[in-house]
Amino acid sequence: MKKYDCIVIGGGPAGLSATLTLGRARRKIALFDNGTNRNRVTQESHGFLTRDGIKPQQFKNIAIKELESYPSVSVLNETVMGVNKDDQHDLFLVHTSNNQSYITEKILLATGIQEEFSLTQIRQYYGKSLFSCPYCDGWELRDKPLAIIAENDEHINHLTKLVFNWSKDLIVFTNGHQLSNKVQNDFKSKKIKVYTAVIKNLHGNHGYLESVELETGENILRSGGFVVPSFYRPNKFAKQLKCQVDENGGMITDDAGRTTESGVYIAGETEKAGPSSLMIAAADGNKAAFSINMDITLDRF
Structure with a gap:
């Protein structure tokens, strides 16, 4: 041995x-x-x-x-x-x-x-058009229409404010979770729209995001974004x-x-x-x- x-x-x-x-x-x-x-x-x-x-x-x-x-x-x-x-x-x-x-x-x-995601579809886009670290990948997504996908009030607030440095065209998706009034007002002052409806699906090709579909029937165009995984x-x-x-x-x-x-x-x-x-x-x-x-x-x- x-x-x-x-x-x-x-x-x-x-x-x-x-x-x-x-x-x-x-x-x-x-x-x-x-x-x-x-x-x-x-x-x-x-x-x-x-x-x-x-x-x-x-x-x-x-x-x-x-x-x-x-x-x-x-x-x-x-x-x-x-x-x-x-x-x-x-x-x-x-x-x-x-x-x-x-x-x-x-x-x-x-x-x-390793990461875990609340939405299994994220895995299809993770590493190509959806990322977790703006310092690592924010430059490549600069000025693009981006999605922020997260479900925790604190995580959403932190990540959205951070990503705002790279792109002002942000839409927050909380996947059925509500945001505090303070966070919503902060985002509204920066013209950041928030969708609290449950996400039905993510659409794109070969790992590159094109839109976020909600259970309300809305399909919002986005070309990338950032997510908050849990880690283990x-x-x-x-x-x-x-x-x-x-x-x-x-x-x-x-x-x-x-x-x-x-x-x-x-x-x-x-x-x-x-x-x-x-x-x-x-x-x-x-x-x-x-x-x-x-x-x-x-x-x-």
């Missing part, structure tokens, strides 16, 4: 960044990735210096190519099914879908999060390892990637259970790698 200094689970920007830093520190690292990263549906990634507009898979390919320069790093295209701690030897056992097991001293969880962690590794979370579902850490469980580290969206930019996630991975390497150094010196 192969033994590593650290196993990194998740090949998004956080996991890749951490693996690069640890490889450069001459640590024996295994990076596990199964290609289910959240941004795989996105056509372009934005806001990462020197890589603005890059396709997510191209970003990952470049990073993996860079890792090949470090002989102590292994990139394994396997799905991790479970992680257990061997308290007697202070090690972790990682089990994969192809019935392989690996041993490691430290483990970094960088598996990210796609696996139970943190729970299996008994890592503690706060009242909001975020992982409790020391702000340097260390969780409440010795030897377990976390980085990127996995930590906050909320969305993050490529650059911030990569920085989180780099920071966690510093902690991992220093802890290994102190353990062995």
Whole structure:
């Protein structure tokens, strides 16, 4: 059974960044990735210096190519099914879908999060014409007739005001939920129309939105927009390892990637259970790698 200094689970920007830093520190690292990263549906990634507009898979390919320069790093295209701690030897056992097991001293969880939508039709357009982050995709939708699709008063208020920076042609769809008078008045002053009727369907071609159909029979033309998903962690590794979370579902850490469980580290969206930019996630991975390497150094010196 192969033994590593650290196993990194998740090949998004956080996991890749951490693996690069640890490889450069001459640590024996295994990076596990199964290609289910959240941004795989996105056509372009934005806001990462020197890589603005890059396709997510191209970003990952470049990073993996860079890792090949470090002989102590292994990139394994396997799905991790479970992680257990061997308290007697202070090690972790990682089990994969192809019935392989690996041993490691430290483990970094960088598996990210996934979206859930109240409207199943959103998935057909998500990443092409409907997005969740204006900072990531607002520029491409600037000045277009956009839809804001959300059901929570606070979320609608926040997202609409933010997107207004990129386009003044906004229509809010609450899918059957009512807005407070204050929010409605704020929107009215900016000539932002609100439809509270239930959404019957979304219409478009090849992922590009054309209109929003309501149960009232109205069909409102829109060419893109922003939505508010809910997010969840796609696996139970943190729970299996008994890592503690706060009242909001975020992982409790020391702000340097260390969780409440010795030897377990976390980085990127996995930590906050909320969305993050490529650059911030990569920085989180780099920071966690510093902690991992220093802890290994102190353990062995």
